[in-house]
Amino acid sequence: MRFIATFDAASFLDTVVSLAAAFILGTFIGAERQYRQRTAGLRTNVLGAVGAAAFADLASRIGGPTDAMRVVANVITGVGFLGAGVIMKEGLNVRGLNTAATLWCSAAVGSCAGTDMLAEAMLITFIIIAGNTVLRPVARAIDRLPLDERTSEVSYEVRLTVDTPALSALRDRLIEALEESRYPVGDVEEQPGPDYTAVLVAKLVSTAVDPAELDGVVERLEQLPGVRHATWESTTEE
Template sequence: MQFIATFDAISFLDSVLSLSAAFVLGALIGAERQYRQRTAGLRTNVLVAVGAAAFTDLASRIGGPTDAMRVVANVVTGVGFLGAGVIMKEGLNVRGLNTAATLWCSAAVGSCTGADMLAEGVLITFIIIVGNTLLRPIASAIDRAPLDARTSEVSYEVRLTVDTAALADLRDLLIDELEAAKYPVGDVEDGPGSGATSTLVAKLVSTAVEPKELDAVVERLAALPGVRHATWESTTEE
């Protein structure tokens, strides 16, 4: 049998060690994801790590280091497509980016163990777990910090709800009022409202905004004939 002729006990034990290490390290990473009830949890991270280790180990044994590097490059690409499957968009929010990145890192752990770099695999696992746990409260604290709109990269929009019959005239008045206050308009979009109303949204050119000044502009706009409601909002840019 060809298996008996090619079987090498030492190489087999090396593969057992590599795949077992990938299993354990992938389980450690996946346990944290499973605890937080993420889409890709314990089993997914284990399979990604073991799969990456198996492909890398196989390429190393059959072809050598050069072929192993080619396999690792394809593992990176393949796991990228797998990670895209856990990313979900809900309205303006995107979920799953961190889980997808964790899967990508699990593949890196598996590739290290498959290439007999166990110490590096353990180090990457430690960094992943620290990043997903200890950095979590820091990220939450940053998210809760008040936004300084004058020093942050923020986009501003002025929104009006107007009578549809006065839409064209109010569009011009909206631009005039904002530019008179030294807030240049990049674009104005209109859309249907409810009943006989429409919406006007003026997107300001990136600039430093003084909230009180913009409040005053909105108050003047709200007093115009045909304007039902006026407000402004800021959103952080990516």
């Protein structure tokens, strides 16, 4: 049998150590994700780490370091597609980015374990778990800081609810009022409104905005004949 002829106990033991290390380290990473009830939990992270280790170990044994690097490069791409499956968009919110990144890093741990870099695999595991635990309160503290809308990366929209007959004239007046205040308009959309009205949505070109100044522009627009309501809103860019 070819298996008996090609079997090498030392190489097999090396594979066992690599896969076992990937399994254990992937368990540590996945346990934290499972505890927080994330989409990619314990089993997903373990299988991602073990799979990456298996491919890297196989390439190292059959081809050598060069082939191992090629396989690792393809593992990175493959896990990237797998991570995309845990990312969900709910309205303006995007969920799962951190879980997808963790799964990607689990594959890095497995790749290190598969190429016999066990110390590096343990170091990456420590950093991943620290990033998902120690940095969590830091991120929450930053989120509680007041948002400076003049310096943050946000998009702005000015909305006018107008009578339909005055739509064309008020569209031009909206653009003029904003540009007079040095707020260039990138685009103006027309949307249907209730009770024979329409909604003009002016999207501002990315710029620094003074909220008090923009409030004044909106107040002046609301005084125009045919305007029923005027407001503006900001959305933080991803």
